[in-house]
Amino acid sequence: MSLIPTLAETVSRARADLRMGLPVMIDDHLVAAVETLSAERLSDIRALGQPVLALTARRAETLKARVYDDGLARVLVPEDGDLPWLRALADPAGDLMTPMKGPLLTQRGGGVQPHQAALALAKSAQLLPAMLMVPAKAQPGLTVLAAGPVLAQLAGEAAMAPVAAARLPLLAAEHSRLHIFRPDDGGAEHYAIEIGDPPRDAPVLTRLHSACFTGDVLGSLKCDCGPQLQSALTAMGQAGAGVLLYLNQEGRGIGLANKMRAYDLQNQGFDTVEANHRLGFEDDERDFRIGAGLLRRLGFDSVRLMTNNPRKVEMLEGQGIRVTERVALITPRNRFNTDYLDTKARKSGHLL
Numbered sequence: 001m002s003l004i005p006t007l008a009e010t011v012s013r014a015r016a017d018l019r020m021g022l023p024v025m026i027d028d029h030l031v032a033a034v035e036t037l038s039a040e041r042l043s044d045i046r047a048l049g050q051p052v053l054a055l056t057a058r059r060a061e062t063l064k065a066r067v068y069d070d071g072l073a074r075v076l077v078p079e080d081g082d083l084p085w086l087r088a089l090a091d092p093a094g095d096l097m098t099p100m101k102g103p104l105l106t107q108r109g110g111g112v113q114p115h116q117a118a119l120a121l122a123k124s125a126q127l128l129p130a131m132l133m134v135p136a137k138a139q140p141g142l143t144v145l146a147a148g149p150v151l152a153q154l155a156g157e158a159a160m161a162p163v164a165a166a167r168l169p170l171l172a173a174e175h176s177r178l179h180i181f182r183p184d185d186g187g188a189e190h191y192a193i194e195i196g197d198p199p200r201d202a203p204v205l206t207r208l209h210s211a212c213f214t215g216d217v218l219g220s221l222k223c224d225c226g227p228q229l230q231s232a233l234t235a236m237g238q239a240g241a242g243v244l245l246y247l248n249q250e251g252r253g254i255g256l257a258n259k260m261r262a263y264d265l266q267n268q269g270f271d272t273v274e275a276n277h278r279l280g281f282e283d284d285e286r287d288f289r290i291g292a293g294l295l296r297r298l299g300f301d302s303v304r305l306m307t308n309n310p311r312k313v314e315m316l317e318g319q320g321i322r323v324t325e326r327v328a329l330i331t332p333r334n335r336f337n338t339d340y341l342d343t344k345a346r347k348s349g350h351l352l
Contacts, residue, residue: 011153012186014143015125025144026114026121030136034090035128039083042132051077051134052107053089054115059130059280063089063101068108072115076105077132090130092278093261096268117147120154124187126255129280157289158183160190160297168193172230173237181294188248192294195233196241203324205242206303207232208291208312210249213256222263223340227331232306235327243298245291252276253285271343283348288312292319308350 005013014024021036023045032045034053045051053075055065060073067073075089088094088101118131138144160181168178170193179192198204209232215225229244236242251259258279265275273283292315295303302322305313306329313323330352333341344350 007149007153008158008185010143010145011121011124011150014121014145015186017143018121018125018127023139023142024121025136025138025142026117026133026150027145027147028135028137029114029118029133030139030142031114031118031121032132033122033125033127034086034130034132037083037086037132042083042086045132045134048134048136051132052115053077053086054118054131054133055089056119056129056280058277058282059090059092060106062092062095062278063104065102065104066106066108068106069112069115072112072119074107074112074115074133076107086130086132090128090280091261093264095278113147113151117145117150117154120151121145123254123281123285124154126258128258128261153185157287157293158185158187160184160290160293162297163189170195170233170237172233179298181297183290190248190290190294191246192298193233193244193246194298195236195239195243198241198243198300200299203302203304203322204300205236205239205306205327206295206300207236207242207244207306207329208247208288208316209244210247210252210286213250214259221334221336222266223337224331224333228329231329231331235306243295243300243303245294247286247288247290249286249290252283253287254279254281266340271347272340273343273347284311288315289319292316292321295321308344308352310349310351 017024018033021038023030023032055073057067057071060067065073065075119129122129122131160183163180163182165179168176170176173195175196177194180189182189209229212225214220215223216229219226232244250256262275302324304325304327305323306327313326316323341352345352
């Protein structure tokens with residue numbers, strides 16, 4: 001029946017529930033995001049049994065918690081483990097002030113697919129990947145998911161549907177058109193700025209640009225995003241043709257709130273990669289398949305890619321988009337972003 005939610009719609013509903021602080025069911029586990037959990041709901045969860053805190057291996061490594069499972073740790077929550085204790089394990093903001101949080105006992109043995117699904121769901125909701133879980137019967141009114149299908153859904157590539165397009169004169173190129181695309185998984189919309197009338201039978205000058213509110217809008221000096229965006233548009237305007245894909249994957253896919261958490265950690269002395277790891281994320285959580293899908297939607301199968309990141313070249317070619325040339329996009333450094341750029345070159349392989 002078409003009125004019944006699809007898996008993608010149910011996953012999207014679960015993301016919204018978790019962001020509001022409402023638990024969901026994954027297989028036979030009740031699951032709540034520590035970041036949005038209330039003390040009252042924590043008390044209700046405890047009444048169901050002893051909960052565990054699912055953390056990514058990255059966060060567990062910081063906390064010196066033993067990792068017995070692939071990619072995650074299940075920390076047993078003690079009787080006196082209250083909400084501030086859980087938040088301290090989830091959020092590294094106070095790690096340097098209270099470095100000793102253990103000893104932490106972690107569970108071993110048994111299936112972990114529900115825990116993997118819970119952490120993947122948290123990341124897709126751009127919440128801290130720290131999920132409180134307890135075996136329980138289905139609770140009335142809660143969104144119910146099966147772990148295996150959730151993992152498959154979140155690992156899959158969302159289909160993009162064109163929503164609207166219109167001419168939009170830009171400072172860099174008066175003859176431009178903005179396309180809006182909406183994914184079928186309830187995620188953020190993505191944009192394509194088409195400069196001029198690029199032919200579809202020749203490599204098009206292209207930039208895959210991840211949204212950066214702080215750099216693109218506020219002019220932050222901590223990154224090179226704003227200058228890269230403007231330089232790419234200017235180059236396309238001068239060439240008379242190009243496509244800039246503006247992908248809503250703020251902070252390398254972790255979201256603006258988590259990016260600010262990472263900035264706070266950087267102010268404590270950690271580099272950009274270390275900050276992501278302490279938060280429980282990988283170096284880069286973006287899905288560049290979105291860019292390949294948008295290019296195909298627009299009718300392009302070959303590009304001259306403006307990037308300093310070889311991973312983008314590899315990804316596009318792996319998705320069937322031919323990269324005929326990598327066009328460097330080097331912008332001036334300043335005293336606020338030079339360490340960030342050095343880290344991108346040293347740890348992430350950027351050609352700077």
